[in-house]
Amino acid sequence: MLGIDERLAAIRGSSDRKRHNARTLAALTTNPGCARRAILDAAGVHKDKIAARVGHPTEIGKMSKIAVLRGTFFEQQVKAEGGAEMLRLLRAELGLPIEQAHYEDLGAAEVDATDPRSKREQSNESRYQLTRQAMRMTAGSGPDAGTMFASPMLRIAFGGVWVYLEPDLVAFQIGDKFHIVEIKSFPIIDEVADPGKVAGALRQAAVYVIALQNLMEELGRGRDLVSPEVLLVCPKDFTNQPTAAVRNVRKELAVIRRQLERMDQVREILRAVPQEVTFDLAADRQGRPTRSPADLKRALNQIPARYSPDCLSNCEMGRFCRSEARGSTNVLGRTIREDLGGVDSTSMAVALATGRLRPTDDLEETAHLLRTIYTMRADCLQGAS
Known part of the structure; x- marks a missing residue:
């Protein structure tokens, strides 16, 4: 098995290591539970180039x-x-x-x-x-x-x-x-x-x-x-x-100290990442990346992400992860996701709220909350009309 430095270098590929600064280190604290960001940042991957290659370019870090x-x-x-x-x-x-x-x-x-x-x-x-x-x-x-x-x-x-x-x-x-x-x-x-x-x-x-x-x-x-x-x-x-x-x-x-300590333990996070995963964007003679967007997406899917709306303003991969998380409760924000513990998708939340899905015992309290909110919404809409 490769050592930690060799493994991170293989994940980065032929690109130069990204130079971090205070802004990028501070941004790590906005979503400390995201394994995808932890790996990409520890390896020094240029996330903006990856995001652009998979069809989700970012404006983060760019100033007029x-x-x-x-x-x-x-x-x-x-x-x-x-x-x-x-x-x-x-x-x-x-x-x-x-x-x-x-x-x-x-x-x-x-x-x-x-x-x-x-x-x-x-x-x-x-x-x-x-x-x-x-x-x-x-x-x-x-x-x-x-x-x-x-x-x-x-x-x-x-x-x-x-x-x-x-x-x-x-x-x-x-x-x-x-x-x-x-x-x-x-x-x-x-x-x-x-x-x-x-x-x-x-x-x-x-x-x-x-x-x-x-x-x-x-x-x-x-x-x-x-x-x-x-x-x-x-x-x-x-x-x-x-x-x-x-x-x-x-x-x-x-x-920030907790997140920096977590990055020092990136070896443990890497254990769940397949050995063949790499984000190499090696270019041809014309300077164009030889890696196909589909292949790059498959590599990204090998590392779990923890998307939240804050990622759009703090992480270059935010738009890609949002498209990947579409339909899950992650897109609603960290607070709502935690309130709906055990409810993984918005379709499941709607089904519980409308009574079309019978909750299991561990979701009974969550379902009651959703039904109450749905009833209040319906009453407000009826009163407004």
Whole structure:
């Protein structure tokens, strides 16, 4: 039997391994029980290419040029002039007692051209070592260091490889804690922001917190030195004026840690996957995939999925899995699926609700609930007419 690394490489095929980032790691938490996603992500499969080949292309991860430019401009505005705007937010918006702060840009590590590794990988590792050195010095400089770091490079072990992560702007130390800052270009209007976008930003920030906690443990300082409270910076109302809010990500930290531990146990998940399964998209001389869509679908069907509507906005395979789950209670969402425990299809739910199917003893309570809801619906429709 192949080793874990060889097995994952065989599943990936001839394609380069997908480079994960904080967004893709955070997205893992939205459906932790999905074996299909666990295998594809651990192997580094390019799910967007697989989805397109089987006829379900995705827009996940793609941003318009305008959105990219807006986000870049806002980030540059916050970090301009040595983090002057950031310092203003820390003082005025949050009332933090920072009299002065040192600002250091960690995004300019030099690359040794003689190193045989790729420039990108070497640059990431060089910047990580630079960040490690800066954090070690600052962690031992006392509680009043007030230091801000632009573009620190962190890392997390995932699927047997290092995933390098770059927080949007800075990690800063105030008192005896380090904090993560997450900058987003979606607005906070009248102190309210889009809940979905805020949730996604906090999941990403939690990934950075875990990576910084791991670094502190490497340095022998302990993860408690990193605060679970993160700073979310967004435009205020309909302007580009930055505003800040503090959010606690303890819940997100727990969920992401569980999922990362689960990915470390991917060997157990692989036991149920046939040895011949692969998602190789080897191309011909014209650059076209030689794998037929039908053959690729058969390979996908060998790994069980756990679809929920959230997958459409968090996983490149969401549209394919939705078409595969059509007619099952999975398409109704996780909450309804759990409420209808034992009812696997929408046709079965309708049959129980209308009395056309006699429930077994273990489904009697569920059937009673469905009949009650069906009767209430009928009464509402009759009253409306």
